[in-house]
Amino acid sequence: MRALVIDDSRTMRRIVAGQLSNLGFETVEAADGRAALDLLEAGTEVELACIDWNMPVMNGLEFVGAVRENPAWRDVTLMMVTTESEQGQIVRALAAGAHEYLIKPFTPDAFREKLQLLGLVEYEEIA
Template sequence: MHALVIDDSRTVRAIIGKTLRDEGFAVSEAGDGRAGLAALARTPDVGLILVDWNMPVMDGLEFITAVRADRSYDGVRVVMVTTETEQAQVARAMAAGADEYVMKPFTRDILVAKLSLLGVLGE
């Protein structure tokens, strides 16, 4: 499966990308939501997106809203990975169409557990 990691932090993209590659994913990266939409359009086999909330240009919530407005991405799993820890923010992300929510800082085990809950490991 192909995964897209969208975060304005190169370090966070590298950490998530390594974990995903270790789990057998092909990985593409983008530094903001707008670049993420462009990367998604260029990579039709993306099945998983991990997106940060707080980014310049287009934030993660706007990105999720845009992806969920396009029915061709209905099968794509989206995980919000963010420092936003308030329950109201979690609820907003889930209402916008996130399938799962990971709070920063996170460990490799937490990320893998969330991906396992989504049923995307081993595909």
């Protein structure tokens, strides 16, 4: 599976991509929503997009709206990965079409749990 990591922080892109790689994903990165849309429009296929909220050019909420407007990308799972922790922000993102919401900073276990909820990562049996 392939995931698109969208964040204006190179360090955060590296952290999120590393978590995804550990869970078996191939990753593609974009520094803002517009760059991410450009990748999708160029034919890059992804099953998951991990999206920061606060970015220049096009923010995460705008990206979610743009993806949801295009029927070709209906199957892309959208997960916000952001420092925005107000309940109102979470509600706005989910109402716009995000499937899940993970607040930074996060633990590897929290990241895995969100992907398990989305059905993108298998549950592991605890011995």
